[in-house]
Amino acid sequence: MSKLLRRILKISVWPAVLMIAGKLFGIIIANIVYKLDFFIDNQIQGIFSIQLYYTDSNTTILVNSISNLFMIIVLAIPTIYFIIKTSIYQTTFQNPRTIVKITKLNIMNWITKDDTSFLLIFIWCSFLLVTSLIVIAQTIQGINYSWIGILAGALAIFSIWGTIKTYELEIDKIYPREKELY
Amino acid sequence: MAKQNLLPQIFEPLAIAALLALFIIPTLTVINLSPITQELKESNVLGVTDSTQNIVVRKVGGIHDIFQNETLEKQDETEYIYSTNIMKREGKKAYSKPIITIKNTGTTKSTLSFYGYTDSTTKSSYSLKIDKNSYNLTDTSKIQLKPGEEKVIYLYTESQSSILFNEKLNIIIYL
Numbered sequence: 608m609s610k611l612l613r614r615i616l617k618i619s620v621w622p623a624v625l626m627i628a629g630k631l632f633g634i635i636i637a638n639i640v641y642k643l644d645f646f647i648d649n650q651i652q653g654i655f656s657i658q659l660y661y662t663d664s665n666t667t668i669l670v671n672s673i674s675n676l677f678m679i680i681v682l683a684i685p686t687i688y689f690i691i692k693t694s695i696y697q698t699t700f701q702n703p704r705t706i707v708k709i710t711k712l713n714i715m716n717w718i719t720k721d722d723t724s725f726l727l728i729f730i731w732c733s734f735l736l737v738t739s740l741i742v743i744a745q746t747i748q749g750i751n752y753s754w755i756g757i758l759a760g761a762l763a764i765f766s767i768w769g770t771i772k773t774y775e776l777e778i779d780k781i782y783p784r785e786k787e788l789y
Numbered sequence: 790m791a792k793q794n795l796l797p798q799i800f801e802p803l804a805i806a807a808l809l810a811l812f813i814i815p816t817l818t819v820i821n822l823s824p825i826t827q828e829l830k831e832s833n834v835l836g837v838t839d840s841t842q843n844i845v846v847r848k849v850g851g852i853h854d855i856f857q858n859e860t861l862e863k864q865d866e867t868e869y870i871y872s873t874n875i876m877k878r879e880g881k882k883a884y885s886k887p888i889i890t891i892k893n894t895g896t897t898k899s900t901l902s903f904y905g906y907t908d909s910t911t912k913s914s915y916s917l918k919i920d921k922n923s924y925n926l927t928d929t930s931k932i933q934l935k936p937g938e939e940k941v942i943y944l945y946t947e948s949q950s951s952i953l954f955n956e957k958l959n960i961i962i963y964l
Contacts, residue, residue, distance in 0.1 A: 664826045665851050667826045
């Protein structure tokens with residue numbers, strides 16, 4: 608098995624687990640906070656044998672929206688962190704003022720070690736994109752609050768931009784831009 | 790001749806399948822975890838038309854700060870019990886919520902009667918509001934439904950003093 612494939616597998620486990628955990632945690636929190644009665648049926652038609660359901664649509668939308676929000680947040684926070692960290696790390700090579708700012712903000716540990724690779728960001732962004740697409744689809748179906756759908760859309764765009772930006776930074780390492788060297 | 794290690798070649802397709810599974814399984818799980826709206830068959834939703842009564846009784850549901858954990862259960866063919874937890878609340882304030890819809894799907898006039906009680910002895914007054922009429926729950930009240938008529942029943946409560954604990958209210962509906 609190639610090292611690359613092994614690394615991809617290793618990186619993919621965390622976002623996959625967090626995606627499910629975020630959704631599940633959101634459902635549990637919504638049920639506890641709003642003291643909701645939920646039901647489980649095992650005779651639903653389709654590919655799934657077990658389905659969680661509520662008896663009125665307002666509650667369904669509320670629980671689905673809260674759980675989707677939790678799911679997006681748990682995936683978005685690390686992804687944004689990785690993108691910002693990589694971006695700052697690369698900028699410090701080109702702009703000494705960035706180091707001053709980082710020192711003032713007391714986040715020097717962000718640039719002391721380059722442990723955030725393009726692969727890591729690409730996988731986390733992929734999971735964030737998949738999650739955002741699910742949320743957007745559910746918003747279109749009318750089973751999710753529209754503002755959460757808009758947030759998911761913005762995060763989807765951000766994750767695509769983040770991936771491209773990181774790719775550019777990685778490419779710059781191999782083929783530095785001529786105008787910046789001469 | 791040196792032995793060729795075949796293990797990487799065997800594990801590579803499996804690893805690719807595992808990687809795909811890592812994307813597909815969470816996606817399907819999340820879609821499956823998304824709740825849906827469905828009516829209960831045996832309890833809480835009594836929307837099945839009864840051949841003798843032709844009365845459809847449904848819980849309105851929804852979220853309310855004061856009226857929580859609503860249930861609607863069928864006791865027998867002619868009796869249903871609606872119950873809710875009424876949370877602690879401020880005095881001199883009135884609270885109201887639509888709780889049940891009733892519909893006469895038959896071709897003849899139907900009469901319903903109801904009666905309510907709580908598990909405590911506070912001085913709160915509980916009543917049902919149907920259209921412009923108010924029915925005190927401590928007395929057995931009767932309403933009539935014309936053929937095809939549908940009414941929304943509102944639960945209404947007010948108290949002169951603050952109630953600082955939860956109460957359970959039960960309403961018995963006789964068809």
